[in-house]
Amino acid sequence: MPDKILRGRVLRFLSEPQGIEDRASYAYDEDGAILIRDGLVAASGAAADIIAQAPDAPVTDHRPHLMMPGFIDAHIHMPQAQVIASWGAQLLDWLNTYTFPAESKFSDPAHAARIAGAFLDELLRHGTTTAVAYCSSHPASVDAYFEAAEARGLRMIGGKVMMDRNCPDGVRDTAQSSYDDSKALIAKWHGKGRALYAITPRFAITSTPEQMAMAQALVVEHPDLHMQTHLSENRDEIDFTLSLYPKARDYLDVYETYGLLGPKSLFGHAIHLSDRETAAMAATGSVAVFCPTSNLFLGSGLYDKIGLRETGVRRAVATDVGGGTSYSMLRTLDEGYKVLALRGQKLDPLTAFWWVTRGNAEALGLADTIGTLAPGTEADIVVLDARATPAMALRAETIETLAEELFLLETLGDDRAIAATYVAGERWQPGGA
């Protein structure tokens, strides 16, 4: 592939911002450019310097828009694209009434393929270039997911949900089949192109101890893989879990017992944690994944960010579609700001945009690959327009700083603020895959 250059304002984070004045946490080129070579970032910086490095490369001019690494969504459910906006239930009822019936349809490869493609197009329309997804319990759903990702050139993480109890026939596997299917899918997909497999026991309620042991075996056999599950989203969920695992000291202890904690382990929600659980997550480098639109929509509770930060727990942020109500990491940041505001905390916009780019890449252990625009990383890029709607343009008239622009983008922005999305250096077009 020939070299190419994208020109515009370029923002990339170097470290987690320590507040809204932390100029050292990011690099920002007002007249910047990104040089793309073979799907990777070859260089980024001042436009004059970049153009001098490749004077013959064609330049796509995105000025005055703002370019940054594509967004990363650390927790989402592919088979729930038609579950969003289901009314009136908290977690456990919501799963039984809406989610499990919808997921049962993914035994059909044609349905799985159609939804997986639409799902990834929605992510791209919203500027997300990497996501960590739960597929359904059917291997066909994982094939559909990674095939659709491959067709779009995406670095996607995901896996087959393991669930062998407390769910209906159409989505229930067995301890053995979940192990066998996961093994086959790992062999088929992990490391193929940009695909990364995640071992995915749904949560303790839907796994027998026998299945948890199988998940442990998978983690032991594949220590390089991510492991994802759910933790302490809802009070009834916690009570039910503890009734199923009466010897556990607490919810996290169920996973701990089966060796599922560690730096590649992603725990969705992690809202209602005890001090012991928090300390155990911090000690093992486990990741808590904050899902604000979902936590509000399902009435699950408020996330204690300061508590987690103080105790050193690694943190990611995610949409959690379909419990979450938007594919947009901008909308997710807006809700995250609000959830934290109710606790008297301020999520500053630098930290917010660090979080959905480099922060989530670090939480996934992938900051050497995505999320930074550093030379040699993959050229997944989002182009943002802070004047995308009349309401945004009216507000933008009085904006003077980068931080104000970022806060406008997260507070009023949605998919219309995504002027372009690039995947491994190629511009995504709706319907193009």
Place this chain on the structure above:
Amino acid sequence: MPDKILRGRVLRFLSEPQGIEDRASYAYDEDGAILIRDGLVAASGAAADIIAQAPDAPVTDHRPHLMMPGFIDAHIHMPQAQVIASWGAQLLDWLNTYTFPAESKFSDPAHAARIAGAFLDELLRHGTTTAVAYCSSHPASVDAYFEAAEARGLRMIGGKVMMDRNCPDGVRDTAQSSYDDSKALIAKWHGKGRALYAITPRFAITSTPEQMAMAQALVVEHPDLHMQTHLSENRDEIDFTLSLYPKARDYLDVYETYGLLGPKSLFGHAIHLSDRETAAMAATGSVAVFCPTSNLFLGSGLYDKIGLRETGVRRAVATDVGGGTSYSMLRTLDEGYKVLALRGQKLDPLTAFWWVTRGNAEALGLADTIGTLAPGTEADIVVLDARATPAMALRAETIETLAEELFLLETLGDDRAIAATYVAGERWQPGGA
């Protein structure tokens, strides 16, 4: 004006729904139409019947979209269109740091006129056809607001903010000038065309007892006018208020002392109410106005709907731009659902859409004029498209009931879901006024 007919699915509420199964609370015509004559609804019902009543009237076909009364926003700040998305402050700091400086610009009639026009266009783009707005303290802002409303044919309510202390020079009036200016503006605007004036002491903190007495005088002299103010939004606000009015039993008692309670009185927020305050509001027919995007954004607190319903307090719902983060009543309902979900409460979609149409009309005492599509009422109409975005269309594939469609609209919808807005029977076009 010649008769005209709008055809599509037509929904109008007859009473407050008593839950998601309350079929008696609304009328719904799957193949419906609305006959418009002289800016009023002449009839609505089955399309065949309506067309038979006016066989020569031109028909605008909005099928398969859903028509209902235009949305009503019961609390919004016109001069804050450029304050939305201001970062990191709770109420009192937010006023001093962002809001008062922005409002000071409205002493300039040209600025006021430009923003008032843009503001009303945003409301219309989002399907809102009536709003109750705070203007700035400058009479020029009220002139600009009602002139822009008149140019668009809108029924708008609003008034000059009265504020004679605890605010900077550029926005501060005096007790006497606030009375004189309000009197002049009432004489100039109230009842002119569709304009309705609202007596508008900002809140107790920014009014001296002398100014509160002037507000009381205005209410006594104009008992037909609305009175709007703020109440118990934030703990610091409550403490500051009680320090300024040490004889008051509680925050509401300040307003009660000056005779400001009653069925035309609109109290924004009303989050942190004591039992006494709640009972006093119920006894006087005063209206509590729920502003969920604002309450979350400013970290003010959660609204206790059940408490208010049980005690019989009349309730309205509103955006509160610019403390609120969206002009959209759809986004507002989504946030309202979430705020209530955190309390374990379920706002059902029938009640939600009743609330933003007939419910708010009833709260304003205007249900004989707007919000119902009943014959003789004003033909303010919104046309909704539940498939307006790819994410909505994907979700809509599995929707079977009207309630599911409404919930999809409020959960995923924004201004793109507003297929058309009619004001007094005329279709609004961006930039048309």
